[in-house]
Amino acid sequence: MSELILALIDSTLRLSVPIALTALGELVAERSGIVNIGIEGIMVIGAFISVVGTFVTGNPFIGLLMGIIVGMLLGLLHSVLSVYLYADQIIIGIGVIFFGYGITAVGNTIIWGQPGFSVGVTRVPHLLINIGKTSISISPNLVLTFLLAFTIHYILKNTWIGLRLRAVGENPQAADTLGVNVFRVRILATVFGGAMAGLAGAYLGVDWGGRFVSYMSAGRGFIALASIIVGGWNPLTTLLASLIFGFFDALQMNLAQIYSATMPPQLFQMIPYIATVVIFSLFFKKAKPPSAIAIPYRREV
Amino acid sequence: MRRYIIDIVSSLAAVIIGFTLGALLLFATSYDPILVYSALFHGAFGTTGAVFDTLTAMIPIIFAGLSAALMFKASLFFIGMEGQLYIGAIVAFLTGYLIPAPPGVHALIALIAGGLGGVLWGLLPGYLRSYHGVNETVLAIMLNWIAIFFSDYIVEYAFIDPQATIARTYKVKSTALIPNISLDIPLNYMFIIAIISCFIIGVLLYKTTLGYEIRCVGLNPIASRIADINVEKTYFKTFIISGFLAGLAGASMVLGVFGSLVYRFSPGYGWDGITAALIAKNNPFMVIPASLLLATLRTGSIGMMLTAGVSNEMVLVIQGIILIAAAVPEAYRIIHRKITFRRYKL
Numbered sequence A: 001m002s003e004l005i006l007a008l009i010d011s012t013l014r015l016s017v018p019i020a021l022t023a024l025g026e027l028v029a030e031r032s033g034i035v036n037i038g039i040e041g042i043m044v045i046g047a048f049i050s051v052v053g054t055f056v057t058g059n060p061f062i063g064l065l066m067g068i069i070v071g072m073l074l075g076l077l078h079s080v081l082s083v084y085l086y087a088d089q090i091i092i093g094i095g096v097i098f099f100g101y102g103i104t105a106v107g108n109t110i111i112w113g114q115p116g117f118s119v120g121v122t123r124v125p126h127l128l129i130n131i132g133k134t135s136i137s138i139s140p141n142l143v144l145t146f147l148l149a150f151t152i153h154y155i156l157k158n159t160w161i162g163l164r165l166r167a168v169g170e171n172p173q174a175a176d177t178l179g180v181n182v183f184r185v186r187i188l189a190t191v192f193g194g195a196m197a198g199l200a201g202a203y204l205g206v207d208w209g210g211r212f213v214s215y216m217s218a219g220r221g222f223i224a225l226a227s228i229i230v231g232g233w234n235p236l237t238t239l240l241a242s243l244i245f246g247f248f249d250a251l252q253m254n255l256a257q258i259y260s261a262t263m264p265p266q267l268f269q270m271i272p273y274i275a276t277v278v279i280f281s282l283f284f285k286k287a288k289p290p291s292a293i294a295i296p297y298r299r300e301v
Numbered sequence B: 001m002r003r004y005i006i007d008i009v010s011s012l013a014a015v016i017i018g019f020t021l022g023a024l025l026l027f028a029t030s031y032d033p034i035l036v037y038s039a040l041f042h043g044a045f046g047t048t049g050a051v052f053d054t055l056t057a058m059i060p061i062i063f064a065g066l067s068a069a070l071m072f073k074a075s076l077f078f079i080g081m082e083g084q085l086y087i088g089a090i091v092a093f094l095t096g097y098l099i100p101a102p103p104g105v106h107a108l109i110a111l112i113a114g115g116l117g118g119v120l121w122g123l124l125p126g127y128l129r130s131y132h133g134v135n136e137t138v139l140a141i142m143l144n145w146i147a148i149f150f151s152d153y154i155v156e157y158a159f160i161d162p163q164a165t166i167a168r169t170y171k172v173k174s175t176a177l178i179p180n181i182s183l184d185i186p187l188n189y190m191f192i193i194a195i196i197s198c199f200i201i202g203v204l205l206y207k208t209t210l211g212y213e214i215r216c217v218g219l220n221p222i223a224s225r226i227a228d229i230n231v232e233k234t235y236f237k238t239f240i241i242s243g244f245l246a247g248l249a250g251a252s253m254v255l256g257v258f259g260s261l262v263y264r265f266s267p268g269y270g271w272d273g274i275t276a277a278l279i280a281k282n283n284p285f286m287v288i289p290a291s292l293l294l295a296t297l298r299t300g301s302i303g304m305m306l307t308a309g310v311s312n313e314m315v316l317v318i319q320g321i322i323l324i325a326a327a328v329p330e331a332y333r334i335i336h337r338k339i340t341f342r343r344y345k346l
Helices: A002-031 A039-057 A060-084 A089-112 A140-158 A160-170 A172-177 A182-209 A220-230 A235-258 A265-269 A271-286 B002-028 B033-045 B048-073 B081-098 B105-132 B136-158 B190-207 B209-219 B221-226 B231-258 B269-279 B287-308 B314-326 B329-345
Strands: A127-131 A134-138
Touching (some): A002 A220, A039 A060, A039 A089, A039 A220, A140 A160, A172 A182, A235 A271, A265 B136, A271 B105, B002 B314, B033 B287, B048 B269, B081 B269, B105 B136, B269 B287, B269 B314
């Protein structure tokens, strides 16, 4: 029994990391007033690029780095279009998701000559902590996730960077009047959000999975969005919400393994999504989103 | 009128940008774009059979497109058409398979049941969004996945036909099938119903009180409330009508094309509908040409894969670029302003 619980904790930690990383990055972007639902697409592209990078160089850390860079570029695209061209942020997001799902599937067929999944690549090394007969493996990305959650919380709350970011997201006009460059703050915040989503994707590719699979992100970008809302736009509670969503994903995998002979697996696969709907519907009310969220800022002329 | 022209021009520009950047990407990955696109076009219109395949693919895309157009008109970003389509298909299948009824009536009952299935799937997010302001986009994606896994369960476990060569359920009763228009035309009656629906939704949106309310609420919910429009109720009604249309998209595939529920039968018709609505700028009449474009991509992608060896997901890439290009109307306005400014100077 204790082995089962340990296995559950282990997989909860593993499966929370991509959700938490994406959620933390997107949280920063949303606090600045930009919504990027394209993080789902950035994740899948990040996963693909990281596997390609690792496949070519043999070093998974280069893969992670490439995931971050491609995430930054896509974040930059999103922010430039929404900040300077006042684009509809939701539509660009859907566009990036389509593009991401498509380009990675096409690229996978070109590079590995088979549709659906890539060959296995070297994975990021883990630190193993042995407890009894089983062990919990700690990924460097897991440590990074927790560190980032606390750092982002501190920066948002206690530094001038956080103050400016929040000002831009709550009342861009006032911030602009006081000399804060609204456009630049939003672009930097969204690029950061993209980088985190790219890293989360790379984590899926070269840390968790060890290979690329089409549609690998499987809605995790949207679960990250749910975590932000459930967490009330606060980094620490968002991390907690990601852990809860990660737990249901882990529960699904463990249950499906145990009962694979007697129960149809499709019923288990629904668990994390049903859990998200339930938790989301129960806990949405507490928080108020940033006032200027998804509204492009225009200087009156 | 001027607005319509600007809308059409900017949508056309987005489509052209989509295909051009797609061609560049193909070129960069050492494919011949002309060969690929001609394979795509040939796959969609090369033979009589292909033409009818494309028209058949238009049916679910039109329904999903109308569903999405209504949602977006009310400024609701509910993108759960894919899930509603699957639930509509499941309910239509169950009605067609389990319940006996006389021919003619049976198909109608199953079709309406399918539509109601879509409504059912939209009730929870509709209620939460309308009356409690819960984010509908996130709920939509979660419900999509639940619907797809549930249909997997129905197809692969609960109602699997062990004799079939592909993963599918038992066939529905022959009374529930929607017939083709005539023996020479392999196109079922749902095509006509889909086209008529565009006009019905068009009239609903532009000529009725409800349509007026939907458009008002979409433009400015606060002003609508002051004008004594019940905003919550309008949102909820939009969810119901839109859900019915998305459910019909799935039901028409089961009753008109496959005759059974096939494993993951939708290559993304719900998503195509969303793209169609956005290209059509949420105008129900413009959904028809936009659906034709997306159906062309869908049917042509198979020919493209077989002839030119490009993965059929390439059409998703083109769709993505089209959407990103369509999301920046300001860009076209700026270009327009630049051009007129230059003319003025001369």
